[in-house]
Every structure is written in C-alpha cells, then in structure tokens.
Amino acid sequence: MKKQFKILLEDLDLDPTQRIYSPLDKVIVNIPTEFDNQLKLNVVYTIYKNKTSFLYQEFEKNQDSERILSISNKLNMNTPGRVSRVDWQINFSTDPRHFTLKDNRKILFCLLRNIESIIKTGDGINGPKPNDILVGLPWHGSFITPIQHPENARKRSLLNKKFGFGDVDDYNYQYAIYDKGLNLNPI
Numbered sequence: 001m002k003k004q005f006k007i008l009l010e011d012l013d014l015d016p017t018q019r020i021y022s023p024l025d026k027v028i029v030n031i032p033t034e035f036d037n038q039l040k041l042n043v044v045y046t047i048y049k050n051k052t053s054f055l056y057q058e059f060e061k062n063q064d065s066e067r068i069l070s071i072s073n074k075l076n077m078n079t080p081g082r083v084s085r086v087d088w089q090i091n092f093s094t095d096p097r098h099f100t101l102k103d104n105r106k107i108l109f110c111l112l113r114n115i116e117s118i119i120k121t122g123d124g125i126n127g128p129k130p131n132d133i134l135v136g137l138p139w140h141g142s143f144i145t146p147i148q149h150p151e152n153a154r155k156r157s158l159l160n161k162k163f164g165f166g167d168v169d170d171y172n173y174q175y176a177i178y179d180k181g182l183n184l185n186p187i
Contacts, residue, residue: 005059009052012069014077018052027123031114033107039092041111043118046085047126051075051133054083067171074133074175074187081131081177088115088159112162119163120182128178133187136160136174161186 002020009016024047031041048054054075059068075083088111099107119134121127128134136157157168164184165174175187 001060002056004063005056008059008065008068009055012065012072014072015052018050020056021049021053023048023053023057024126027126029118029123031111031118033110039090039107041107041114042089042091043115044087044089045122045126048083048085051077051081051083054085054135070170071173074169074173076187079131081133082129083133083135084128085135085137087137088156115163119184128182130178130180130182132178134165134176134178134184136165136176137172 005020006016027045027047029043029045031043033039033041048057051072055068055072055077058071090107090111119128157165157174160174161167163176164186165176166186168174176184177187179185
C-alpha cells in the first residue's frame, strides 16, 4: 500500500520521500462541568507528525487520487507543520433527554467557553505550533445530538467556523491553520 501511495505522490508532483509515521496516540482533553458524574465534554485530537502521514491515512481509507490531491492542496504540502484531526464530543452517562433546556444551555456555553483555550494549548504537552493544520470533521464525533443527520453536521460545521475553520470541502472536512499567535485561520 505504501508503494502505491508513493507512486501517487510522484504522479501528483508531491515529495514521495517524506517518512510516513503512524498517528500519535489520541489526545483527549476533558472539560470539567457541574454535571461531572453524568456528562463528559471532550476535545479529541489525533495528531500526525507530518502532512504526508495524514495523507497516507486518507489514502488507506479511500485510495482516491482526486481526494488526495484536494486534501494536499488544502494542506499546502510545501510548508512544514503537523496535522491534527479534532472532534468535539459530549458523552452522557444518562439519557440526555433528562437534561432541561437550562441544563443544555449550560453545557453548550461551558463547551464554547473552554474550546477556544483548548485550541490554543492542546493538552499542554502536544500543543499546537505555528503552521500546524487542524482538520475538523463535522460528520464525525458526537455533539449534543447524533451526528449522522445532515442538519446536525451543518450545525457542527457552523461551530467549527466560529473557532476559525474554513468552509466544508467536497469530502466533508474543514481546515484551519495556526498563525504565530496560535490563532486559527480558515483554509
């Protein structure tokens, strides 16, 4: 599979010599809430050591050269930097229908208040660096409601845009790049 990927990179005029690494372990950052025993808010990062490693993971899943070309254009393969996929998750230990509208508002505002600082610091160990790229996946993870419905994905994509992500691409990804001040800018 790696040999096919390297040939594809050459065909796309991309550097086929960069080493492919397995993604680092998932980094899960928990957001404390007043509902600790019933609810967990998490920001989940999957960090790739380089852009080629992220592309390879995409190639393994799809083996679609157009997809790889589109993603590589978004990643600007000629610049250094890591890639991280990020999901916002809310995990309930009890049925979320038992939360009142007031409770749901508190949960949402707690998530919104904390995500911005987490985006800048990560877990404190694997934090972002300038030129790192963050990929949001509005069709993955769980956010308040099950995500497999287009309207829920649209809401998640709007949330991602609030934090600095660009528009959803043809493959349902959103991209942002960290600047020198570790602020996200849309790609």
